[in-house]
Amino acid sequence: MAEQLSWKVGGQQGEGIESTGEIFSMALNRLGYYLYGYRHFSSRIKGGHTNNKIRVSTKKVSSVADDLDILVAFDQETIDVNYRELHANGIIIADTKFKPVKPEDTEAGFYAVPFTEMATELGTSLMKNMVAVGATCAIIDLDVSVFLGVVEEIFGRKGETVVQKNMEAIQQGYKYMKDQLGDGTSSLALPPADGQKRMFMIGNDAIALGALAAGVRLMAAYPITPASEIMEYLIKKLPKVGGTVIQTEDEIAAATMAIGANYGGIRSFTASAGPGLSLMMEAIGLSGMTETPLVVVDTQRGGPSTGLPTKQEQSDLMAMIYGTHGEIPKVVIAPGTAEEGFYDTVEAFNIAEEYQVPVIVLSDLQLSLGKHTVEPLDYSQVSIRRGKLVKEGIEPREDKSYFKRYEVTEDGVSPRVVPGVTGGIHHVTGVEHDETGKPSESPANRKAQMDKRMRKIEALPHVFPNPVYKNATHEEADLLLIGFNSTGGAIEEAMERLESEGIKVNHARIRLVHPFPTEDILPLIESAKRVAVVENNATGQLASIIKMNAGYPQKIKSILKYDGNPFQPHHIVESSKELI
Amino acid sequence: MATATTATFKDFRNSVKPNWCPGCGDFSVQAAIQRAAANVGLTPEKLAVISGIGCSGRISGYINSYGLHGIHGRALPIAQGVKMANKDLTVIASGGDGDGFAIGMGHTIHAMRRNIDLTYIVMDNQIYGLTKGQTSPRSAAGFKTKSTPLGAIEQTLSPMQLAVTTGATFVAQSFSTDLKDLTAIIEAGINHKGFSIINVFSPCVTYNKVNTYDWFKENLTKLSTIEGYDPSDRQAAMNTLMQHNDLVTGIIYQDTERPSYQELVEGYAETPLADADLDLGEETFKQLVEEFM
């Protein structure tokens, strides 16, 4: 029996490829399997090759698999583009409709199944994906009755007949495939899962849920791939807590509206990708200078400019750390999993209010759009900390002197009042200002205020929970692999393989990328023979940040990938071996 | 100081001395806002003035109220965010003609469409004051400035015609020396349920030697002098603007029927969001989590 399964369905965009993967994975999730999905798609609505690769396992999986067990093809392109991933025991099942041709240089099994024809006979060719799901079940020895619940949920609204027809399509696909396979157990059969109910969500869902749990009431945003799902989720949910999403005219409006709302006393944020973040830079500076909390989610995609809008990349790092003119205290957090996406988003809102700074939650396309099984989220870990927010009880002042909103304090954080509060009137301006917010150009005041602002986040690496995720069991490792965001899963798998060959590997994933947790990572760098920073960009941005903060420019090497596709474990294994 | 229930315009004065040139039109706009705020019964705590960047943008620092002086062209989205956060506040956005009709024009149009309940006051001097005298979208054709030494060759923008066609529900124009009229219009704008745009001719005595106080006195027509002028008649509003080359003052157009954005938002809380308890609660969270299973 297989430990796990790697399944891919492909065809032309707009043909229902997504729903095929969705139905298949939803049913498996309910059985208690761990899933990890990655969609390959293009920046167009109809046409163009798309595929959805789903990994199924009885254990947690966090990366795109190296190889493939089953390839479901709705067109020849799917076969031609993907068959090389199949291992010798793999199987291609292809729709007879396009007269599929088996590639000569593959040992994988090949079956032509009349997906479309069977579906059409049942009433509509749309059900061809159901037939394909059924055929898959035959290969992995899965009882198709598990699909009933999922099909009812998806098609229930369309009536009982539609549900029945879809179930029938699955059953027929199953039966047809079983007949083809003949007797005997399949080598691709999956061991039973634990039946545990677990969440199955994309990273963006986790981020949006985190925002909701953090008490967000207004999201201001402009649609963009791969961030839009965050606003789409909140459009449905915010009205239930009295809030709303405003789709603004652009990202400048989104960021400044969120600033206005935070200044007004609520938790508000925006989410976008590189192009939107570029537009928001001046606003982020305003947040920093006026010490108005602001949370911005950046779901990285292929840049520069419009770049590769539907592809994986991690090239916004430097821009997020250094973007905006002048110098402000800013925090950049990079969750690596959907779970972290949830908790870190909650934390981002707390940090934004406690330190009165802009906080960027950095994600990437693979994390934001990949659909994964998520461990239970613990609500008791959600705390709402609003820092030095003052809502009442301000000492009366008889003269009309302003409240010291920017009082110079030891930790740099000043009391914050919001409009409407008696006795709290002060001025807020992006111009350099004194303790009451009034413009001031005096050199002494400038220095005092600049120092105060910059002081605020100095201690953050020491108080941020786990600024570096570490899987480091070796006191002296042959190799230390460092990454951020979604590459962690592939790194961990690569590590296992390298270890099995006797290479001692440690892994560190930076979760707080700014301010940089130098002290946390330095001992690992010092004790490793070699260090390789794994990142989806062309210039080694994280490696540069590490060298800048921790030194060791000779020792630190890069493993880079910027072709638009995520790292698979084998890429890291191969590059690592070249380095040691 | 206990919460005052009433205030006079003096309560809206602070100790900051404006750095505007003597004679700048913006002084009167400041005074009119302070008077209107007192007249509609506001206390300083309940007013938030959000301004852009320019000579005019400094206004939020010269009024004793909550105030935010943001970035160039973005007063409106900031102000809309403030109002969404706390519906009990009276929010005034303000800035110059460059701020609102050049760099911030996108926001101006969409704020008018969106119709969030706030009052937008533009100090229109038909020039860029703060950057020392370049052309503005409001500059007249042929107007010679630092950036148009041979005279402006672009079409002058008509913010009032634009507002009427874009769906603004309160469109008014005034002249900064006309303190009484201007105050009354700002009051009407604050009282209007929805977005109000008030364009105020506010002469720049330093860089605009054409559109001077005298020039406006000669060329402006008060709508109150036009017999039977009906601000609820959108077509008439457009015709009047065109006939007078936009040089009219008064309430040009008002739609009292259309609900404000906040009245239309599904589920929007009855009480200010800023007062809300942020805890989602374990039960609600559980339900949300279940939906992903």
Ligand SMILES: Cc1ncc(C[n+]2csc(CCOP(=O)(O)OP(=O)(O)O)c2C)c(N)n1
């Ligand atoms: C993004 C940006 N670009 C340019 C400027 C420089 N700038 C400041 S005010 C201004 C124009 C001011 O004109 P207006 O808005 O009409 O205000 P006024 O000074 O006339 O009251 C410009 C171009 C800036 N502050 N920010």
Ligand code: SF4
């Ligand atoms: S330059 Fe013009 S707009 Fe600016 S303060 Fe002086 S008179 Fe007023």
Ligand SMILES: [Mg+2]
């Ligand atoms: Mg101007």
